[in-house]
Amino acid sequence: MVISNLYTPKQIEVLKTVLRRKDWRLLINYGAVRSGKTVVDNDVFLMELRRIRKLADSLDVDEPMYILAGYSSKSLQNNVLQELTNKYGIEFKFDKHGSFKLFGVKVVQTFTGSIAGLGAIRGMTSFGAYVNEASLANEIVFNEILDRCSAPDARIICDTNPDVPTHYLKKDYIDNQDQNAGIISYHFIIDDNKFLPKEYIERKKAGTPSGMFYDRSILGLWVSGEGMVYRDFNKETMVIPHDKLPDDLTYYAGVDWGYEHKGTIVVMADDKAGNTYLIEEHTKQFEEIDYWIQIARGIQERYGSRIKFWADSARPEYVARFRREKFNCANAKKHVLSGIESVAMLMKQGHFFVVKEAIDYFLDEIYQYVWNEKTGEPQKLNDDVMDATRYAEYNQHLRVVAKPKAKPSYLR
Incomplete structure (x- = not known):
């Protein structure tokens, strides 16, 4: 041969x-x-x-x-x-x-x-x-x-x-x-x-x-990020009015706890065509856990009692409180680059949308969400909505795929 x-x-x-x-x-x-x-x-x-x-x-x-x-x-x-x-x-x-x-x-x-x-x-x-x-x-x-x-x-x-x-x-x-x-x-x-x-x-x-992501995954280059994290976000095409939402959606939420910095709960939704929508954003500073429980109850009333909340694990006492209050709450896997890549890929493919009437800080944050060239990760500043969005999207779509017995040659 x-x-x-x-x-x-x-x-x-x-x-x-x-x-x-x-x-x-x-x-x-x-x-x-x-x-x-x-x-x-x-x-x-x-x-x-x-x-x-x-x-x-x-x-x-x-x-x-x-x-x-x-x-x-x-x-x-x-x-x-x-x-x-x-x-x-x-x-x-x-x-x-x-x-x-x-x-x-x-x-x-x-x-x-x-x-x-x-x-x-x-x-x-x-x-x-x-x-x-x-x-x-x-x-x-x-x-x-x-x-x-x-x-x-x-x-x-x-x-x-x-x-x-x-x-x-x-x-x-x-x-x-x-x-x-x-x-x-x-x-x-x-x-x-x-x-x-x-x-x-x-x-x-x-x-x-x-x-x-392109430079590393496709070109194999040792590079740091520069400028905006979500470079493929297009406000003109990705910010849509509420009446453009399809009817048959699957709902889930992301939670970034806060007090001194802002806390955020976002509600996301998927349609059957592979699109993801940010349909609600709740962002507040200096609020205790009771406030977020009330926000979560309202979300349950609108989208069903079993809606999944993917929450920041940095405040285990808050996650435990959500569970005691009968919310379907889980610790989010917080792999930063993998989570960002998951959201960024949707944007690159034109499958990510934001409901205009639903957002408060999303647009402010996304344009300030920039890479730290020394660490290779985003700067930890004005990132609360970005984190909650990442927790929700990445964890909701995380799948454990069974490995085939033999891998085709084209996947080497």
């Missing part, structure tokens, strides 16, 4: 470098989503285990150890282990610590999302490591992984989507031009993946919000 039927030109370039260069220590494949980074890194991981077994034999090491690292157990299972099972039929047999043996190498799993990941690898001598979603790794854990890879000719593989340009992975490793460091990096864009249908790529580009 011709290798170009199995790998993209960018993946082949990576494989050639891995096989021909003997002096590399750290390989970082970074860039756009669906661009083929993890596919090639998974295969390099298997190649490395075979190399290590031969190296260990020459050193009379019975059981060489290797680190497999990822943000969480779930991300490692989805991105690495399940993919290898689907592609090659490998069945992993885990011990009580979550480690497994493959090709005569003991692979130790550790999770990089928090400092707790140190415990699994502290003190070990590793012949190498594979770090999935490396930009999400706690820096202390990442440095410990590098330190643990102290066996002869140990190598580290990383794949990642981009983050802010000041991220340690970009600043200290990708941009490190010192030849003695043994660092190789490859930049992937979505167009590098020739297995993706042209229609998929065109739709992905058209549906990805402008600015930072």
Whole structure:
């Protein structure tokens, strides 16, 4: 079989470098989503285990150890282990610590999302490591992984989507031009993946919000946001009169608690055509919980007693009070960038609308809702309605999708 039927030109370039260069220590494949980074890194991981077994034999090491690292157990299972099972039929047999043996190498799993990941690898001598979603790794854990890879000719593989340009992975490793460091990096864009249908790529580009999200997800660039967060918001087309609302709607609400800063409850609604509407906004400063209970009761009267309130978890006593008052209230998942991207995607696709008669502060906030270039997140100023809107939209549409037994080649 011709290798170009199995790998993209960018993946082949990576494989050639891995096989021909003997002096590399750290390989970082970074860039756009669906661009083929993890596919090639998974295969390099298997190649490395075979190399290590031969190296260990020459050193009379019975059981060489290797680190497999990822943000969480779930991300490692989805991105690495399940993919290898689907592609090659490998069945992993885990011990009580979550480690497994493959090709005569003991692979130790550790999770990089928090400092707790140190415990699994502290003190070990590793012949190498594979770090999935490396930009999400706690820096202390990442440095410990590098330190643990102290066996002869140990190598580290990383794949990642981009983050802010000041991220340690970009600043200290990708941009490190010192030849003695043994660092190789490859930049992937979505167009590098020739297995993706042209229609998929065109739709992905058209549906990805402008600015930072597009630059990272499509072009694979390490960029910070600039200017407005919601750059695709169009007041002329997205602010509509109440009489333009369709009749058959699904209602839900978002809550951002406040006192010194403004508190907000927004009511959102979805139609069957995939459009989302902000149909009520209640924003007040210096109000206690009793005030918000009265607002919520009015919302229940208008939209039904089981309407869902997605609430900021920062005030657990308020969430508990809402529940005692028999409101259908849940702690919102507060993933900032994911939530913003969810709302921004609706705007990009022309599926987000705001009822003109219903809003007080929405328009004031959306034009002041700007990126903090240092943190890569929005500035925490005049963001109460923005937060409540994000909590509602993101959590209402969050879905747990069952993973298929085998992923089609066009999704590599």
